[in-house]
Amino acid sequence: MTIQLHDTMTGAARELVPLEPGHVRIYSCGPTVYGPAHVGNFRSFLFADLLVRYLRYAGLRVTWVMNITDVDDKIIKGAGAEGVSIAEISKRYREGFLQDGRTLGMTVPDVMPRATEHIPQMVELIGRLLERGNAYRTDDGSIFFRIASWPEYGRLARLDPEGMRVGERVEADDYGKDDVRDFAVWKGPRADEPSWETAIGPGRPGWHIECSAMSMAYLGPSFDIHTGGVDLIFPHHQDEIAQSEAATGQTFVAYWLHCAHLQMGGQKMSKSLGNIDRVGDVLGRGISPRALRLALVSAHYRAPLSFGEDSLAAASSAVDRLDALFAALAAYRNDCPDDATLPALLDGTRAAFEAALDDDLNISPALAAVFELVRELNRRIDARQLSTADAGRATDFLRGLDRVLGIAPVAEETLDAELQKLLDDRAAARAGSDWSASDRLRTVLAGRGILVEDTRDGQRWRRA
RNA sequence: GGCGACGUACCCAAGUGGUUAAGGGGGAGGUCUGCAAAACCUCUAUUCAGCGGUUCGAAUCCGCUCGUCGCCUCCA
Known part of the structure; x- marks a missing residue:
């Protein structure tokens, strides 16, 4: 290379x-x-x-x-x-x-x-x-x-x-x-x-x-x-x-x-023109730091980059998409043989990612490779094609690429006891088909910044 | 005025001579689902600012026109 x-x-x-x-x-x-x-x-x-x-x-x-x-x-x-x-x-x-x-x-x-x-x-x-x-x-x-x-x-x-x-x-x-x-x-x-x-x-x-x-x-x-x-x-x-x-x-x-x-x-953007935004300003409008980072690095460095509410909203959605995948992979459980085609998929992604960045840090095709992988992994999750170990491999792989990008969610194995209790209570309510309790707890958790989603493997959560 | 970069869909943005013009966002349908969310599927550029040229073939090369931005001054 x-x-x-x-x-x-x-x-x-x-x-x-x-x-x-x-x-x-x-x-x-x-x-x-x-x-x-x-x-x-x-x-x-x-x-x-x-x-x-x-x-x-x-x-x-x-x-x-x-x-x-x-x-x-x-x-x-x-x-x-x-x-x-x-x-x-x-x-x-x-x-x-x-x-x-x-x-x-x-x-x-x-x-x-x-x-x-x-x-x-x-x-x-x-x-x-x-x-x-x-x-x-x-x-x-x-x-x-x-x-x-x-x-x-x-x-x-x-x-x-x-x-x-x-x-x-x-x-x-x-x-x-x-x-x-x-x-x-x-x-x-x-x-x-x-x-x-x-x-x-x-x-x-x-x-x-x-x-x-x-x-x-x-x-x-x-x-x-x-x-x-x-x-x-x-x-x-x-x-x-x-x-x-x-x-x-x-x-x-x-x-x-x-x-x-x-x-x-x-x-x-320049101070003398007055069209500036500071990090604190942007965060104050509810944009996450990772979304701001993505908005600032998502175009090739030698090209002028448009910045504004539109680009921040697009970056926020893209980061959410990544977060949802990480959460889905973390919650995924399937006791089945490994997906034989996964290694080739990951290798292909890595090759495209590196080829793009080798070319004068051309980040757009590198991000495209990552998001194509995101879609492909979501497909395989939906199709129950991955094994539990595969989900771990995919997560590790994405984290490897993210050493360069720095936009993946922070790994969080455990939640504090109070939030975990709410999740456990909700799981129990669902086990008893108590939908009103389930919905109420979902709202409570959302108020604490935890988004809960239900899947056939049970509920999964991620940070808002 | 000099030098340089650029003009691709509703927005952002790859692609720089040859299969169906990446990817993200947004929008419209659909599938799944207790609800919700997420996800997936389909559609959303016969066309790349305009005109002319080179070529078997151009968004990609050349010329002109129009437009935008930057540097020439403190500035990331």
Whole structure:
């Protein structure tokens, strides 16, 4: 099995060949913790999560680093507005981010470095750029990367540096740079801003430098995969490449993977447009975390994904369908020979699932394979074709695939005693054909979030 | 203006040269069932934005037109 990934730098997909055999090193641009992340942000984090999950599923060792930007203009502004420290602001939203990530079943990255804890690494990197003549100081103590010293600049985004010259869209120069296209790697000290005393002078880091310094600190000067949203291609990732490669002389990243935007109302979800939804907002409307996760990962990562009440409702129904199957398999009992055709069915599903994900994480056909299996298993349950052991095999198989997807219900062998008592009472009532008691208990259980369904093997339950 | 992506059923979304155009959701019938739920079955695109071209053959390749979105600026 060979995994193909689409690299933004070349514009084409090619086989993933880790620099170190069997070990894939990945850096993902994480959140700037100045406010709660919205679900559009989480689309890109869950895309990276899917990548990591699939590579691990495929047997590869993965080291996944995701940074936390905890010092930047917006955090400073937010702290000033509230009259608290940037540490307090960033702690609040870092914890919120971690909580939302847990809610959505996001794999915890192996390392989550914070910018404020890696100032020395950034200073060292900037020092090298100064020595090599790729960066220069301005009067206020800021340090800029000199675009003109890096001929490859613009290649990642296919932008012509000449065409960017002094357009209306190029930001006004407020730090006195030589060329308006140059970007800050270090910002000189200002009275109302946090500042670090360092070998290159006092000040604070520019945004781009942290990702170069922290990725290289944990993954080395050259690593396999760097992920982020398409909006980071330029200038953020282009700047990372320039400053990293200028400093090391080595190829920074082998594969650049970028996730398209989540769309709401026909436009990209973004704070500035105001069309945002946060994890808490969506959950507050009664959508389950797994349905939200499915809604965010269900389309190919490089395609814009429509998000809204319709997509959430569709995802909720799909998750319910999966839950119903898990419940049916758990309750199924049939003392008969094993279904001789089951192994081929499962093997075929696995092959289709893996072939799809091998193809640049093409999740749609992978999900189609899963749901075709769902229908086929339901058929066999209805036909009493499976043995009790087969039902267990099917469950284990689905859980195996779900290591990648993360949308299956949490395995729950036992219920708490009170709920179990209600179920037992209802089973007893049914045994005596006491339908009114049976119906009443079903309503009581529904009120506790337990859906009960009756089958020829007795009642079965699942979480609402 | 420059660069790039895209336009497939009621909605979301696969398919990128060749059997009946995946899958999910929704809708309409039906089966099963004490009721309910779930499930299963049938139907819901002779057609892939439009026009023209290449080809024995195109949703898939080429050209043009229309439309949408993104990046070029903080942004996942």
